[in-house]
Amino acid sequence: MKSKFQKIFKGGLGQLTIPIIAILILVIFNLIRDPSFFSISVTHNNDGNIVLAGNLISIINAASELAVLAMGMTLVTAASGGQDISVGAAAAIAGSAFVSMLKSGSTITGGTVLLAFFYACLFAMAFGAFNGTLVAVFKIQPMIATLILYTCGRSIAYWINGGATPTVSSPIITAIGSFIPGIPIPTPVIIVIVVAIIFKLVFHFTSLELFTQSVGINEKAARLNGINATWIKLLSFIILGLCVAVAGVISVSRLGLINHETILLDVEMDAILAVAIGGNSLGGGKFKISGSIIGAYVIHMLTITLYAMKVSSTDVKAYKAIVIILLVVIGSPVIKSKFTKRMTQLKNRKTKVSTKGAL
Amino acid sequence: MKKRLKSILMTGVLAMSMFLTACGSSGGDKGGDSTTASSGGDKTTEAAATKDDATGTIKVGVVNNPPSESGYREANVKDMEAVFSAENGYELKTFYSLKNDEQLQAAQGFITEGVDYLLVSAAETTGWDEVLKNAQEAGIKVYLFDRMIDVDESLYEAAVVSDMSAEGDLAVKWLLDQNLPEYNVIHIQGAMGSDAQIGRTGALDEQFASGKMNKVVQQTATWDEAEAKKIVESVINSGEKFNVIYAENDGMAKGAVAALDEAGITHGVDGDVIVMGFDCNKWALRELLAKKWNYDGQCSPFQAQIISDLIQGKTTASSKKIINEEKGFDATTITQEDIDTYGLGE
The missing domain is CATH 3.40.50.2300 (Response regulator)
Structure with a gap:
């Protein structure tokens, strides 16, 4: 018991120290600024359902797409030591595929929505496999490989949409993007939880986590130990493709509209950021998906805080940058090792004092 | 030194050849x-x-x-x-x-x-x-x-163009005609600096300056629907009062409305909040017809008939610059025919 307690304090929370400190600082800052910031109220929405409302709900709701993408991005980062910058564009494609499938039928039922979701998954996984092949088989740097889809993805979405911004309206779509009648928690939040649980289960029952880490740490060594490194990398991109489809479908369902130009714009950068804030090395290797999820919430808490302070949305990015510089610098290996050194120094002095006292 | 000289020479030759080809192509065009x-x-x-x-x-x-x-x-x-x-x-x-x-x-x-x-x-x-x-x-x-x-x-002969500020003027005039006891406006702007944003912002800014309308918040969502939703959500969460949403395009208006719906705030003709959008997409005009929104303005893309009339001599241009008449639709008067004629997209 004592050792466990000690372990937490000695090593901190490990990788999660930085994201948790970041979120705590934001919470404390907001509590000082305006204690009512975190108040949650229960209201009826316009469909007559009882729902929860408040800034906290807004934050965890709005961060859903980012959280899902960050999970997939963590896996790709860990396996390939690079990032996929095409997730926003790919989500636009997945969203467009989802809407076009829904519009092809006359009525929207649970079955057609499910079918459209699988259709979107198929699209996103195909594009994920495309990226993955470039990275894993042709050994192209991930950023360059995914730059291709980043550049042309939204044009592809435009073709699928036939040039317009199609809309779909159906109670089922509203339920996915907003609230399921009778459940006061926004559905996107529930989807994030489900996706996180699926990841947890996959890691628990397969050796994907271990294999991914070993490929990321030393590809050659992993291969010599019988791990198919190419396949693991490719797989990580395909799994990210699934996450992209989920994010795209959530985003489309929120408004029942797909605009290929604006849907999940610049989300790739936020997703990479979430991975970095989560304490994961962007060079690959060891990873913690929970860190990335917290990272996603940190980013959105920051945005919503700035909005609540009525900071102009054009300035929000600049403020965000300042906070991110701080977080990344504090989390950098140089600062970390200095900090650890200082801590050991302090501890040594303390032990010295105590031994003296004992003598 | 020698190498540098060489590179300067090369650049010179390159520039020269480009100049020549440019001349050549324009000559060829003639x-x-x-x-x-x-x-x-x-x-x-x-x-x-x-x-x-x-x-x-x-x-x-x-x-x-x-x-x-x-x-x-x-x-x-x-x-x-x-x-x-x-x-x-x-x-x-x-x-x-x-x-x-x-x-x-x-x-x-x-x-x-x-x-x-x-x-x-x-x-x-x-x-x-x-x-x-x-x-x-x-x-x-x-x-x-x-x-x-x-x-x-x-x-x-003539230029048939849109007067971007006329769009905003028309919309704000409509808003003033509603004779609300007070105007607390959430203003969601398009990408800053774009023609449409400048045109649609100008008239409203005048009202804010004169004090006739209250600016609850003025933020750009850069045409992004999801961002517009976040902006409105943050206002709702802050508990501030508002009764008008002026979004500079239909998508952002839709985002704003989604935030209202989740918070249980009524909108539209019989609602608490007036919703205004721009562009006149068909789906947006249908929202008007359903009385869920109040107003939709349009930068008219229909110049062909005016030019055709000029060509055939049916009308004559009084000046070189012809301002194309802008349109704005009111939820209380819009008809299905308007949607079919003037709506954009599907």
């Missing part, structure tokens, strides 16, 4: 062959070819931006094709590109081909002097539509 127009662009359609026309068909060459640019452009292109149709006695040649130099080449191609009228919506405002002069020399009459060009007025 002589021009008709194929340049059709080969340069991404889409070229030619109406039924009645080459030797004593039959009286009017040949019109349209140089425009591609319909894929926006919903506005799509409607604009469709309108042109509908008005300048064979049934109306026209022979239409079109060229679409986002690139100014391709447009210039195509225009030159139309001139050498010998159209009667040249209609231009330029990608850029500069570089058109030469081509329009050539048109004048060839006796081709030029009409500008949608966008002005930086050339002497004598080079074109």
